[in-house]
Amino acid sequence: MVMFSAPGAGSSYVMEHLINWDSEDLDHDPMYRLLFPTLQMLSRRHQQQLLEARASEDPFALEAAVKDIRSDLNPQPAGQLTLNRPKSVELHGIQHKYAETCLLFPSAGQTCHAYCTYCFRWAQFIGDDDVRLAQKDSVAFLRYLGEHPELSDVLITGGDPFIMRVGLLKSYLGKFVDPSFLPHIRNLRFGTRTLTFWPQRFTSDQDAHELLDFLQQLVEVGGRSVDIMGFVPRQPSRKREVQLGIIPYYMFLARDTGAQDYFSVPLARAHQLYADAIRQSSGLARTARGPSMSCTPGKVEISGIEIVNGQKSFVMRFLQCRDPSWIGRVFFAKYDETAIWFDELEPLDGGSVLPWDSRGFLRPGTPEEVLATLAQ
Numbered sequence: 001m002v003m004f005s006a007p008g009a010g011s012s013y014v015m016e017h018l019i020n021w022d023s024e025d026l027d028h029d030p031m032y033r034l035l036f037p038t039l040q041m042l043s044r045r046h047q048q049q050l051l052e053a054r055a056s057e058d059p060f061a062l063e064a065a066v067k068d069i070r071s072d073l074n075p076q077p078a079g080q081l082t083l084n085r086p087k088s089v090e091l092h093g094i095q096h097k098y099a100e101t102c103l104l105f106p107s108a109g110q111t112c113h114a115y116c117t118y119c120f121r122w123a124q125f126i127g128d129d130d131v132r133l134a135q136k137d138s139v140a141f142l143r144y145l146g147e148h149p150e151l152s153d154v155l156i157t158g159g160d161p162f163i164m165r166v167g168l169l170k171s172y173l174g175k176f177v178d179p180s181f182l183p184h185i186r187n188l189r190f191g192t193r194t195l196t197f198w199p200q201r202f203t204s205d206q207d208a209h210e211l212l213d214f215l216q217q218l219v220e221v222g223g224r225s226v227d228i229m230g231f232v233p234r235q236p237s238r239k240r241e242v243q244l245g246i247i248p249y250y251m252f253l254a255r256d257t258g259a260q261d262y263f264s265v266p267l268a269r270a271h272q273l274y275a276d277a278i279r280q281s282s283g284l285a286r287t288a289r290g291p292s293m294s295c296t297p298g299k300v301e302i303s304g305i306e307i308v309n310g311q312k313s314f315v316m317r318f319l320q321c322r323d324p325s326w327i328g329r330v331f332f333a334k335y336d337e338t339a340i341w342f343d344e345l346e347p348l349d350g351g352s353v354l355p356w357d358s359r360g361f362l363r364p365g366t367p368e369e370v371l372a373t374l375a376q
């Protein structure tokens with residue numbers, strides 16, 4: 001796809017084991033669809049723009065068209081570069097949106113074993129330093145954690161942090177083996193597909209054992225919890241997942257970036273899919289929250305569809321929020337069969353206010369203050 005600079009779709013493991021090449025309809029093989037871009041993932045206007053530029057046989061025109069299309073695709077949605085990042089040049093690769101969790105984008109971990117067509121972090125991979133999050137300076141990163149006692153979690157992400165050699169990982173995280181080092185940081189999470197896209201990383205890669213030893217030390221000596229935020233394609237049955245210690249976490253909706261139009265599912269349909277899946281799962285696997293929109297104010301779950309004051313309504317809830325006082329709060333919006341994103345929602349007639357304004361920013365004030373505006 002034009003959005004990504006990487007030529008192939010993924011590692012040899014992904015090619016050989018995750019895609020069913022014998023499938024009668026490869027185009028509808030889910031892994032093929034998730035890993036191989038097609039022109040249909042662009043809007044008609046962008047397809048035309050790209051094809052015209054290509055027909056011109058002028059490489060500069062093609063490059064300009066690609067650049068233009070990319071900038072139209074909202075490379076860093078939900079204020080990631082403006083609202084989530086500390087205003088300091090040494091902290092170019094961290095995001096701190098929710099009080100307790102800091103995201104780290106280590107600069108050497110900003111590539112992947114495969115480039116997913118729905119990736120909402122595609123701007124990391126187009127070679128544009130203006131939109132790319134990358135943290136080189138590990139000292140500044142650790143100093144930031146020290147200055148923020150409200151933090152308990154670091155989520156190391158990318159790209160894929162397990163692309164990095166252990167030596168590099170240790171330059172950011174090595175000190176956490178000492179339990180007295182920043183003891184408020186209790187959970188080290190890795191946002192990674194390596195477990196399923198390159199499992200050799202933990203078995204036969206040159207530093208596989210050193211990696212496992214390091215993770216074990218973080219837990220057993222450092223007293224940290226080490227968690228993998230992974231992706232399990234071609235899911236085993238949910239009961240088997242639970243037996244393996246894999247806990248379903250979030251069901252996310254396609255974000256408002258990249259190929260959102262191609263992958264989007266209406267909120268109403270997503271809620272139906274979620275409810276159907278939950279109904280068929282063991283209670284132990286009902287830990288998945290969602291369907292959820294990761295948007296400017298926070299993570300918003302579609303919790304239900306109900307009649308409120310005689311109107312068909314979405315019942316929603318903040319799972320995460322920039323302002324922690326909203327977390328867990330329930331609110332309502334008019335039911336809309338075709339809406340795919342939070343900014344399309346409207347308050348109920350004569351009886352509700354949405355927690356965000358028309359630009360999608362969280363309204364200032366506590367939930368009580370915002371709800372009090374209703375009385376006026």
Ligand SMILES: *Cc1c(COP(=O)(O)O)cnc(C)c1O
Binds near residue numbers: 097103299320
């Ligand atoms: C999802 C997310 C987190 C982690 O949220 P949890 O609900 O604790 O998993 C942290 N920061 C950002 C920017 C996120 O989008």
